[in-house]
Amino acid sequence: MRDILKYQGIIPAFYACYDAKGNINPQAVENMTRHLLKKGVKGVYVGGSSGECIYQNVKEREIVLEHVMKAAEGKLTVIAHVACNNSADSMELAAHAESLGVDAIAAIPPIYFHLPEYAIAQYWNDISHAAPNTDFVIYNIPQLAGVGLTMTLFKEMLKNPKVAAVKNSSMPVQDIQMFKMEGGRDFVVFNGPDEQLVSGLAMGADGGIGGTYGVMPELYIRIMELVQKGKVREAREIQYTANAIIDAMCSCHGNLYAVMKEILRLREGLDIGGVRKPLANLIPEDMAQVRTCAAMIDKAVKKYQVVGK
16 A cells, blocks of 8 residues: 555645856755745645746756755655656656655656657656656646646556556646546545645545645645644635735736745745746836735734644
């Protein structure tokens, strides 16, 4: 039986950490890791969308993961997203991740070319075989990848015994049910869309991996605690509040990740830089809204009496 307990909880998608020149900042990576550890999250999802993976080269992504693992000290579940837009680089990242002892690797399907399902399966299996002793997580995000995880493709991937989970970021909550039912008792499904964590958990998700978890982990941890206790109405109220904050953070000129990084600096004194072009960084006119968003998080954390560890 697979150990699914290590995947059951709130797992923030790790943010890219840069210095003033826009280079990977290893110290900031470690600081961010320790910050999340103190907040009481279950783990971290490294090198995904929030990690700006498509704007980083293989070496940069390896450096990030090395310093996350160093700071985590075995106290966090670490899932390394290793997909690149070619098999060779993806396999290199997978082997490197396994050498560091991550709990799982993950991958989106290849983007741009619309590949047949047998080619996508081969791509994922090649990556998995490069890390043969490590769990593999399918990352289903059709709205960005341009291809969705069909049940036919999912059943094909289940032939690989290392396929342990789906990070499901499709919007239909029913997909969580379908993957749970087909995957079996020890198969893990993560809720992806932050805005529907309550409904995803209610439908059977084991936990959540989300891009806004890192800037307000307290709220999502509390949502999961309440759902586990059957207090869905109370959890839904916090979900609505989190969704309002997300909407407010998305109203700036700067990219959402630039906004959240600035909020971390304001609220937590944590400087992890800006975002990498072509993502848009903040402009001076954004700062009033950023401060408003930070205040919204402060108010929510106080209102719902949620604190990190």
